[in-house]
Amino acid sequence: MKFYVCIKQVPDVNAPIQIKNGELIQDTDRMILNAYDASAVEEALVLTEEHGGEVEVVLVGPDKATETIRKALAMGADKATHIRTSGDEAYDSASYAHILATFFQDKEYDIISCGKQSQDTDAGLTGGMLAEHLDLPYATNAVGLSIEDSKLIVKRQGDTGQEMIALPTPSLVTCSNDMNEPRIPSLKGIMQSKRKPVESVEIADLDVEENKLKSKTKVTGYREKPEREAGQKFEGEPEEIAQKVAQLLDEEANVV
Amino acid sequence: MSTLLAHIAISDGKVKRSSLEVLSHLRQQADEHGHSVAAVIIDPDADSYTGEVQKYGPSTIYTISDSIFENHRNTPLLRALNKVIDEVDPYLFAFASTEGTKDILGALAANQQAAVLSDVSAFELTGNGITATRPVMAAKILSENEAEGDRILVSVRSGSYELQEQDTDAEVIALDFSMEESDIKAKLKEIIGTSGDKIDLSEAETIVAAGRGAKDEEGQELIQELASTLNAGIGASRALTEAGVIDPSLQIGQTGKVVSPQLYIAVGISGAIQHVAGMANSKVIVAINKDPDAPIFDIADYGIVGDLYKVLPPFIEELRKIKS
Ligand SMILES: Cc1cc2nc3c(=O)[nH]c(=O)nc-3n(C[C@H](O)[C@H](O)[C@H](O)COP(=O)(O)OP(=O)(O)OC[C@H]3O[C@@H](n4cnc5c(N)ncnc54)[C@H](O)[C@@H]3O)c2cc1C
Numbered sequence: 001m002k003f004y005v006c007i008k009q010v011p012d013v014n015a016p017i018q019i020k021n022g023e024l025i026q027d028t029d030r031m032i033l034n035a036y037d038a039s040a041v042e043e044a045l046v047l048t049e050e051h052g053g054e055v056e057v058v059l060v061g062p063d064k065a066t067e068t069i070r071k072a073l074a075m076g077a078d079k080a081t082h083i084r085t086s087g088d089e090a091y092d093s094a095s096y097a098h099i100l101a102t103f104f105q106d107k108e109y110d111i112i113s114c115g116k117q118s119q120d121t122d123a124g125l126t127g128g129m130l131a132e133h134l135d136l137p138y139a140t141n142a143v144g145l146s147i148e149d150s151k152l153i154v155k156r157q158g159d160t161g162q163e164m165i166a167l168p169t170p171s172l173v174t175c176s177n178d179m180n181e182p183r184i185p186s187l188k189g190i191m192q193s194k195r196k197p198v199e200s201v202e203i204a205d206l207d208v209e210e211n212k213l214k215s216k217t218k219v220t221g222y223r224e225k226p227e228r229e230a231g232q233k234f235e236g237e238p239e240e241i242a243q244k245v246a247q248l249l250d251e252e253a254n255v256v
Numbered sequence: 257m258s259t260l261l262a263h264i265a266i267s268d269g270k271v272k273r274s275s276l277e278v279l280s281h282l283r284q285q286a287d288e289h290g291h292s293v294a295a296v297i298i299d300p301d302a303d304s305y306t307g308e309v310q311k312y313g314p315s316t317i318y319t320i321s322d323s324i325f326e327n328h329r330n331t332p333l334l335r336a337l338n339k340v341i342d343e344v345d346p347y348l349f350a351f352a353s354t355e356g357t358k359d360i361l362g363a364l365a366a367n368q369q370a371a372v373l374s375d376v377s378a379f380e381l382t383g384n385g386i387t388a389t390r391p392v393m394a395a396k397i398l399s400e401n402e403a404e405g406d407r408i409l410v411s412v413r414s415g416s417y418e419l420q421e422q423d424t425d426a427e428v429i430a431l432d433f434s435m436e437e438s439d440i441k442a443k444l445k446e447i448i449g450t451s452g453d454k455i456d457l458s459e460a461e462t463i464v465a466a467g468r469g470a471k472d473e474e475g476q477e478l479i480q481e482l483a484s485t486l487n488a489g490i491g492a493s494r495a496l497t498e499a500g501v502i503d504p505s506l507q508i509g510q511t512g513k514v515v516s517p518q519l520y521i522a523v524g525i526s527g528a529i530q531h532v533a534g535m536a537n538s539k540v541i542v543a544i545n546k547d548p549d550a551p552i553f554d555i556a557d558y559g560i561v562g563d564l565y566k567v568l569p570p571f572i573e574e575l576r577k578i579k580s
């Protein structure tokens with residue numbers, strides 16, 4: 001099977017951040033492969049190791065995002081396409097979905113997989129948009145994948161239970177990080193990744209319709225969340241502090 | 257005057273509270289800006305919920321009743337939603353941010369060429385769109401957003417708005433719908449572990465959440481006991497859903513669910529930002545952890561530093577006394 005995995009470079013949410021005059025100031029050295037995409041890569045690798053096939057990753061992003069492509073190649077992906085942007089564009093999920101849809105127009109594939117959301121924005125929109133543009137059947141929030149009779153069997157986490165869905169190919173799936181532990185690239189993997197092909201495509205060469213690239217949404221600023229103050233902390237004899245807190249929940253907080 | 261439309265989600269035979277929260281907010285926005293409010297219910301038995309939905313002020317309720325909606329599936333749901341949009345021509349279409357919504361929102365926006373903002377914690381109409389607040393960076397900070405256009409979709413986190421009753425005589429309009437099973441390429445084969453009579457976490461007043469510290473059998477028994485004493489829903493950190501100890505649909509956090517109960521008791525949970533992302537809007541947070549430096553204590557109103565196996569038995573006993 002031919003897998004395309006859409007991967008995104010995102011800022012590490014664990015890195016310290018500052019907000020100055022409504023703008024977000026982040027350490028640009030701490031950019032990572034979106035965790036949900038890492039799971040999507042991992043799963044595509046496992047399935048192609050088992051059933052044969054090829055894994056190609058696609059990333060839309062600035063030059064700096066090459067390191068994220070290398071990470072996916074070092075994990076084991078066979079090749080990559082880097083759709084280059086200047087990095088200054090205010091693209092939203094819809095813009096990325098249009099760019100990716102244009103790229104996939106003339107491609108052959110069995111499965112396109114995406115992360116279920118970007119770790120920094122939690123938007124969770126691109127996958128469904130891309131499926132709609134390409135008119136593909138799709139499933140989101142996959143927590144398990146397998147291949148049976150050349151169908152992709154998706155276990156997806158729904159609101160209450162887990163739904164088992166059989167997707168014909170070609171189709172699209174968005175992955176949760178609850179399906180696997182992405183492998184850490186080995187030294188050999190890292191060495192090999194340097195020789196794997198990365199095709200570079202300029203956004204301008206893709207001929208994405210200009211008006212479709214224009215975002216209908218924009219971020220106008222950032223602000224701190226109202227701080228949650230740490231309250232009372234009780235240490236000491238377990239029995240005593242447990243009783244004390246139970247009473248406070250009743251008499252002070254009124255929540256039991 | 258334009259129409260603001262609320263999608264009403266039904267789960268386990270009940271109207272989702274989070275949908276009524278969205279509807280309540282639409283009513284308020286419509287009054288402020290001079291628009292009308294409609295609601296849509298898509299369910300095998302959609303008409304049986306109109307009475308309850310009517311209490312929250314829509315002037316029209318559209319229903320699509322078809323057995324094809326027995327279980328959530330994105331293909332028929334999208335077809336129905338597109339049909340409703342064609343019929344109602346809403347300026348704004350608002351959803352509760354459930355997994356069902358997350359499954360279709362992107363595709364619906366692409367089909368409608370609509371501007372879309374997902375998982376917002378607040379939004380207001382403006383002259384030519386909406387402004388909305390979204391938690392970002394694992395909900396560490398808030399972003400302010402604008403969406404513009406003549407069609408806007410938005411999904412709203414549960415607990416963002418209060419329910420506000422405003423009884424109306426809504427007109428109920430049943431829309432025709434038909435779809436062949438053979439038109440659905442993605443085949444639903446099986447559903448595993450529906451919650452049945454379990455408490456819906458996104459609506460629970462009280463949640464007891466278990467983390468790695470409460471992984472073993474004794475820990476799980478204590479969690480069950482605490483939850484039943486408080487009539488609470490049980491939730492979990494990723495450490496426990498990943499280990500298969502707790503049903504994955506009960507994970508709370510960035511990957512899991514967002515909850516906003518009156519009382520959240522975190523037992524043996526360290527308080528990683530991805531967990532906190534899902535529960536920081538709880539009204540009162542209690543943390544039980546043996547590590548005095550666990551980050552969960554930074555956001556807890558009541559922190560109990562101690563071994564959960566020693567703390568929980570007297571805690572449960574005292575709560576039982578209070579309850580009786
Ligand atoms: C993209 C992404 C998304 C994620 N999404 C989620 C999510 O949705 N939800 C989620 O929960 N996590 C999520 N995580 C994982 C998260 O980062 C943490 O790994 C996870 O929350 C840790 O779970 P924990 O607190 O139970 O375990 P730990 O961090 O291992 O903490 C266990 C705690 O129990 C305490 N303890 C141990 N024994 C006892 C005892 N006897 N008595 C009292 N205390 C005890 C310890 O002191 C410790 O603080 C995500 C991670 C990533 C990268």
Ligand SMILES: Nc1ncnc2c1ncn2[C@@H]1O[C@H](COP(=O)(O)O)[C@@H](O)[C@H]1O
Pocket residue numbers: 005006007008009034036037058059060061093096113114115116117118121122123124125126127
């Ligand atoms: N710039 C991009 N390049 C490649 N894939 C992307 C890009 N942006 C989004 N995606 C895919 O869409 C998913 C996230 O969608 P969203 O949460 O809408 O940003 C990611 O997990 C990727 O699979």
